[in-house]
Every structure is written in structure tokens, then in C-alpha cells.
Amino acid sequence: MSQPDENQLTRPWVDWTARQIHDPVWRLRYLQSVAPVPHPVSRWKSRKTIGLLTLLALGLVAAPLSLRRLGAANAAPPTLPTLPMLPAPPKLPPIHLVEPAVAPSADVWSVEKASDFEAYSNGLRIENQYAVSNRPRAYVAFSMADAEGSGGEKRTDPAGIVYHTTESLQAPFESSENNRLKRVGESLIDYVRRRRCYNFLIDRFGRVFRIVKESDAAYHAGHSVWADDRYFYVNLNDSFIGISFEAQTGAGEASTNAGNAQVRAAAMLTEMLRSRYKISGRNCVTHAQVSVNPSNMQIGYHVDWASSFPFEKLGLPDNYAMPSPAISLFGFAFNASFEHRAGVRLAAGAMDADRALAARAQAVHLSLAAYRKALHRRYLKIMASYRVE
Ligand SMILES: [Zn+2]
Structure with a gap:
């Protein structure tokens, strides 16, 4: 019987935390920040991991993969001793429009x-x-x-x-x-x-x-x-x-x-x-x-x-x-x-x-x-x- 590696232990937490982040950019940043350091002899594998993380972040393969792993979408997260830190919000151009609304100039009746x-x-x-x-x-x-x-x-x-x-x-x-x-x-x-x-x-x-x-x-x-x-x-x-x-x-x-x-x-x-x-x-x-x-x-x-x-x-x-x-x-x-x-x-x-x-x-x-x-x-x-x- 082999010991589960660290990645297997933290993965459910990572997936669950990622699902709480609605913005795909932030979600991807988070997933990348907790991704395992790639092994030098398996670069193809690391590229595959980043690609998969990208797809996960953008919601392209989320449903079948995550549901198989975690069961129901709203399942409680497993208890683990340490919680990975969320990265700081990225300094990116806002995707929403931030100009203040201009109020109507007069009451008209x-x-x-x-x-x-x-x-x-x-x-x-x-x-x-x-x-x-x-x-x-x-x-x-x-x-x-x-x-x-x-x-x-x-x-x-x-x-x-x-x-x-x-x-x-x-x-x-x-x-x-x-x-x-x-x-x-x-x-x-x-x-x-x-x-x-x-x-x-x-x-x-x-x-x-x-x-x-x-x-x-x-x-x-x-x-x-x-x-x-x-x-x-x-x-x-x-x-x-x-x-x-x-x-x-x-x-x-x-x-x-x-x-x-x-x-x-x-x-x-x-x-x-x-x-x-x-x-x-x-x-x-x-x-x-x-x-x-x-x-x-x-x-x-x-x-x-x-x-x-x-x-x-x-x-x-x-x-x-x-x-x-x-x-x-x-x-x-x-x-x-x-x-x-x-x-x-x-x-x-x-x-x-x-x-x-x-x-x-x-x-x-x-x-x-x-x-x-x-x-x-x-x-x-x-x-x-x-x-x-
Ligand atoms: Zn028109």
C-alpha cells in the first residue's frame, strides 16, 4: 500500500477553494499558485497540467472532472491541517466599466x-x-x-x-x-x-x-x-x-x-x-x-x-x-x-x-x-x- 503524495492530499482543498472564486482570471492565478513545481524530466506533463488548470479556470472541463472527484457540487470541503494562501488580486485592467453613473439632471412630471x-x-x-x-x-x-x-x-x-x-x-x-x-x-x-x-x-x-x-x-x-x-x-x-x-x-x-x-x-x-x-x-x-x-x-x-x-x-x-x-x-x-x-x-x-x-x-x-x-x-x-x- 503506497502513501498518497502531498498533491493528492491537498487537491480536494484546491479544487474546492477554486470553485469559490468566480472570476476566471483570479481562479487561474490561484490554481497556478498552488500547482506543484514541475519535475525537470517531465516538462510535457507540466505543460499538460498548466493547460488543464487553464481549462479548469475557464470552466471548460470543470463539470465532469470535478464532479467525479468531489461528488456533489455543494459538498463540504475535506478537513486538512493547512489551507493554501490565496494570491493577491492581480493588477490587471478592470473588465468592468468603472465610470460613475450620471444622475438625471431634473425631476420631470x-x-x-x-x-x-x-x-x-x-x-x-x-x-x-x-x-x-x-x-x-x-x-x-x-x-x-x-x-x-x-x-x-x-x-x-x-x-x-x-x-x-x-x-x-x-x-x-x-x-x-x-x-x-x-x-x-x-x-x-x-x-x-x-x-x-x-x-x-x-x-x-x-x-x-x-x-x-x-x-x-x-x-x-x-x-x-x-x-x-x-x-x-x-x-x-x-x-x-x-x-x-x-x-x-x-x-x-x-x-x-x-x-x-x-x-x-x-x-x-x-x-x-x-x-x-x-x-x-x-x-x-x-x-x-x-x-x-x-x-x-x-x-x-x-x-x-x-x-x-x-x-x-x-x-x-x-x-x-x-x-x-x-x-x-x-x-x-x-x-x-x-x-x-x-x-x-x-x-x-x-x-x-x-x-x-x-x-x-x-x-x-x-x-x-x-x-x-x-x-x-x-x-x-x-x-x-x-x-x-
Ligand atoms: Zn438601429
Whole structure:
């Protein structure tokens, strides 16, 4: 009968302790810190151990291996005389967004509500004659402390706003074109209400039309990802309100043709919604910032408002400067077409997130491609249990 070696004795403790560390980077650091010193003649074995530890840390082989060893997932740890020390937290770029939330600037209240319009204390007027219902808003806000998305808060109030441009036919904005401008706007309203495209549409004259009721989801953001300093959100149709400008977005730094009346109306609408739902300024973002394509794991499938969004005029922080959460959390990439379509600020935010991703891959001794793959698996796992409409 042979004596068990030290590694066999401490292994259950190591596995159990590792399972308590939710962040994969910290988990890997811990596992590496307690890994046995490699024997000089068995380097292939040590590489295999590090590879296995990496996979364990990223949760790729955790279930079958650990369950066979330890029994049920919540089993009590075995008693051992010494507990290995956890390593100090690594000095790595944060994977979450740390900018403070910007509070709504003013309290806005309802002044008058008739069957076909609403008026608010900040000058906002909403036209209700075309409002339609859809399915009730319901979503999960995932905690940034649980990047695997195993739990989360179920919610029905919106957490943010996504701004769009309709990319529809545009007539010249001149008084001689008044009839045509009105006709084009009316046919656009008919189109977006039949398809439940947005919650609000702001026409060329700055009139705000309610399309899908605020309590209901609108089909405006499909596959999309965003995060604030505490939560991340996927598929924002339910979690974010959709506001669209009747306008077009040009490529690169080319500005949109959104007019002053539209910007003023959007500022009042944003102020009212932020006041009503306590929405953080960090969660007021454009479609180009949140859109992703899971079929090729690229960001920027939709690129409306990829530049020139008037954040400041809407009382919002410049969110273009934020690193893309789709890249940071789930390893999405971008190609030359995105760089061409995006303005300089949005492209710079994507590149920042990409550089931080490469640094994190290096810190856990993985190639960038392998690290991205592990993050893709995390995204696909969350998506497998999440409704997409
Ligand atoms: Zn859009």
C-alpha cells in the first residue's frame, strides 16, 4: 500500500477553494499558485497540467472532472491541517466599466394626459395616436461579479436607452418640401408601428411619437450587449428603450442629417425617461455601440449613430469613449468595415477594449485567440438560456 503524495492530499482543498472564486482570471492565478513545481524530466506533463488548470479556470472541463472527484457540487470541503494562501488580486485592467453613473439632471412630471397626447413639465409633448402594444418587457440584469451569467435579477423596468436612426428615405428639409416631408414621415410611422420597431420615433420636425408602449419590448436591438458598472445586459429589446430619429447616419465622421428640432426633442424625452426610471447616463447609448453579430462574433452589425451622436446636447456623458463591453466581456472582434463605418471616438473605444483583452490573455498565459474562444463560450452559454427576438 503506497502513501498518497502531498498533491493528492491537498487537491480536494484546491479544487474546492477554486470553485469559490468566480472570476476566471483570479481562479487561474490561484490554481497556478498552488500547482506543484514541475519535475525537470517531465516538462510535457507540466505543460499538460498548466493547460488543464487553464481549462479548469475557464470552466471548460470543470463539470465532469470535478464532479467525479468531489461528488456533489455543494459538498463540504475535506478537513486538512493547512489551507493554501490565496494570491493577491492581480493588477490587471478592470473588465468592468468603472465610470460613475450620471444622475438625471431634473425631476420631470406629467402635466397633462389626453387620449392622443401627453405633456410634461420640461416642455416634452408625446403624440399617442399611433401607440401599439407588444409583449410585456421582461429581462435579466446579470451581475458584473458573475460574468458566467449563472444568476441575475429579473426586471421589468428599462435599464437604459438605445438611440437609432431610421435610415429611411429623406426629403430636403425645406419649407417648399413640407407636404413631402409630412407624407414620408407618416408612411414611416405606419411601417415602424406595424413591425413594433421602436418605443419612440422623432420625426423630422422634432415631433415625438409613441410607437410601442414603454411597458412593452420593441424589436430595435436584437443581438446586442451593454454593461454599466454593476450589471451587463444581452439582447436589449427588453432591457433598453428604443428611440429612433427619422434620419440617416453617414460613414466615419460624416454627421447625420438629424436636425436641431429632433435633438431638442430627444433631450426632453431622454430627461423624462431618465427621471421616470432612474436611468444612468452610462446606459444611454447608440445602436452602433451595442450591436453584435453572433454568427461571426463581430461587433457593429448595425452601425446607426456610429458617430456624431450629440451626447452633450442630451445632457449625457460621451459614451463613445467607453470600451466596448461586447469585446471586454465576451471577446467579440471588429474588422476593417467597422473601422470604416465608425467615427474616430467609437473606433478608439473598440481598440482600447481590444488592447485590454490582449493584456488579460497574456496575464493568464493564453494566446489571444484561445482567450477569445473561452469568452465566446461564456457568451454562447448565456445566450443558450436567453430568448432572442
Ligand atoms: Zn438601429
